[in-house]
Amino acid sequence: MNISLKPDVIFNIAGLGITNTLFTSFFVVLIIIILMFFFRTKLSYKKPTKMQIVLEMVVLSLYGLTKDTLNEKYARRLFGFLFTFFIFILISNWFGLTPIVQSTIINTEASSSATETDATKETTTNISPAKCFNDKECTYTLDGPKKFEKEAHLFRPPTSDLSMTVSLAAISVIVTNIMGFGVLKFQYLKKYINFSSPINFVVGILESVSELGKIISFSFRLFGNVFAGEVLLSVITALTFGVATLPFFLLEIFVGALQAFVFFILTSVFIGLAINKHE
Amino acid sequence: MQEGLRFLAMGLAIGLGTIGPGVGIGILASKAMEAVGRNPETSGKIQALMILAIVFAEALAIYALVVAFIISGS
Numbered sequence: 001m002n003i004s005l006k007p008d009v010i011f012n013i014a015g016l017g018i019t020n021t022l023f024t025s026f027f028v029v030l031i032i033i034i035l036m037f038f039f040r041t042k043l044s045y046k047k048p049t050k051m052q053i054v055l056e057m058v059v060l061s062l063y064g065l066t067k068d069t070l071n072e073k074y075a076r077r078l079f080g081f082l083f084t085f086f087i088f089i090l091i092s093n094w095f096g097l098t099p100i101v102q103s104t105i106i107n108t109e110a111s112s113s114a115t116e117t118d119a120t121k122e123t124t125t126n127i128s129p130a131k132c133f134n135d136k137e138c139t140y141t142l143d144g145p146k147k148f149e150k151e152a153h154l155f156r157p158p159t160s161d162l163s164m165t166v167s168l169a170a171i172s173v174i175v176t177n178i179m180g181f182g183v184l185k186f187q188y189l190k191k192y193i194n195f196s197s198p199i200n201f202v203v204g205i206l207e208s209v210s211e212l213g214k215i216i217s218f219s220f221r222l223f224g225n226v227f228a229g230e231v232l233l234s235v236i237t238a239l240t241f242g243v244a245t246l247p248f249f250l251l252e253i254f255v256g257a258l259q260a261f262v263f264f265i266l267t268s269v270f271i272g273l274a275i276n277k278h279e
Numbered sequence: 280m281q282e283g284l285r286f287l288a289m290g291l292a293i294g295l296g297t298i299g300p301g302v303g304i305g306i307l308a309s310k311a312m313e314a315v316g317r318n319p320e321t322s323g324k325i326q327a328l329m330i331l332a333i334v335f336a337e338a339l340a341i342y343a344l345v346v347a348f349i350i351s352g353s
Contacts, residue, residue, distance in 0.1 A: 005352050065327070217338055224341030227348070262334045269331070 003231055007161050008152035010106055024101075025158035028092045062086065065265060069272040074179075078271065081175070085168065086264040089159060093226055093256030096157030097249060102234065104154040160226045162219065169218035172267045173211060180274035188274070214270070218263065225259050289347045296343020303336040 009017035043052060066075040066082060095101065158164045180188040192208045194200040229252045236248045311329035315322045 005348060220345055221334070221338040221341055224338075224345045228341070228344050231348075258330075258334075262331070265327075265331060266334075 003234065005162070005227070007156055008150075010152060010154065019161065020153055020156045021158045021161035021164060024095065024155045025092065025164065027155070028088065028095055028158060031095075032087060032091055059083070062264065066268050069265075069268045070275070074183075074271070074275060078179070078268070082264050082268050085172070085267060086260050089168070089222065089263055090257060090260035092158045093260060094253065095155075096160065096226065096230060097233075097252055097256070101155045101157065102153065102237075105151045106154045157226055157230065159222055160230050162223050165219040165223040166215070168222070168263070169215045172218060172263070172270075173215050176267070176270045176274050177211070179271050183275040191274075218266065222259055222263060225255055229255055285350060289350050292350060293343050293347040296346070297340045300336045300340040303339075304333050307332050307336065 007019040007021045010020050010023060011018055039051065039055065042049060048056070062083060063075070063079055066079050069075075070078060159168075177188075180191070192204045194204040233245075233248060233252060236245050307329060311325055314325050318325075
């Protein structure tokens with residue numbers, strides 16, 4: 001059982017390592033684009049198909065929620081941005097439940113810190129002596145220099161990577177502040193720097209610290225739920241088999257959808273708070 | 280000895296870290312049910328707000344879980 005917080009690098013492009021979570025996120029975006037084009041051609045006003053009705057239900061209910069939290073004008077502008085968060089996180093969470101994720105394995109280079117857990121499945125391949133730069137990457141055997149390798153999954157849900165969730169959280173918080181500046185212009189700074197009374201000054205400082213706290217809480221909520229779900233599923237499939245793993249998959253489907261919804265609604269609530277004028 | 284202490288730390292982190300959110304979610308859900316019982320027409324709004332508040336409380340339990348994983352990893 002191979003549980004690691006850090007995703008494995010599967011190949012290098014121009015010196016940058018592509019991890020398996022990044023590789024999966026390419027596929028998630030590809031799936032979203034294909035679904036988008038597929039459903040766009042089948043939209044019809046008079047005779048809607050069942051899938052169109054379901055999608056319209058989802059989109060209209062989410063749009064209703066954004067209209068509750070934001071003003072009408074800003075809801076129309078920001079709904080595309082918020083819905084992108086929802087659908088990206090939803091599809092990437094659900095992608096982690098498909099059978100393709102735990103099955104495909106690729107041999108990749110082991111990282112330089114070959115600890116005991118990493119060295120369980122190590123194979124070696126021949127490399128030319130010129131490419132072997134330090135002793136951690138390759139070992140000198142009687143047949144020539146060989147590189148360390150280990151097995152890694154090819155696919156891994158992108159939201160189970162802390163880098164991805166921190167990026168999404170940072171985008172969300174930065175856009176919240178940009179919207180606050182854009183709507184309220186310089187009055188937005190009164191939220192953070194407020195000289196009217198000493199208590200308000202301290203409250204302003206606490207507000208700016210809590211913005212950082214928002215990034216941390218957004219990212220760790222999403223990361224913790226998806227990563228813990230991944231660990232749970234791998235433990236359960238190691239212990240039991242077949243139908244007994246079904247309740248856990250259902251739980252993961254529910255948790256994945258709920259976390260996407262929560263990211264969406266929390267972002268819209270915070271933007272709504274940022275663009276309201278202070279009384 | 281160090282391995283044993285590490286396992287103990289993992290268990291304590293996740294075990295004690297879930298007490299608070301558990302109690303918090305119980306209080307939240309019970310007040311939400313009461314509010315729906317008093318006023319069944321606004322049950323949609325109350326449900327949405329309850330889920331929002333439960334997710335905030337749940338995030339604290341998730342922090343404890345992540346700390347447990349970090350302890351186990353390093």
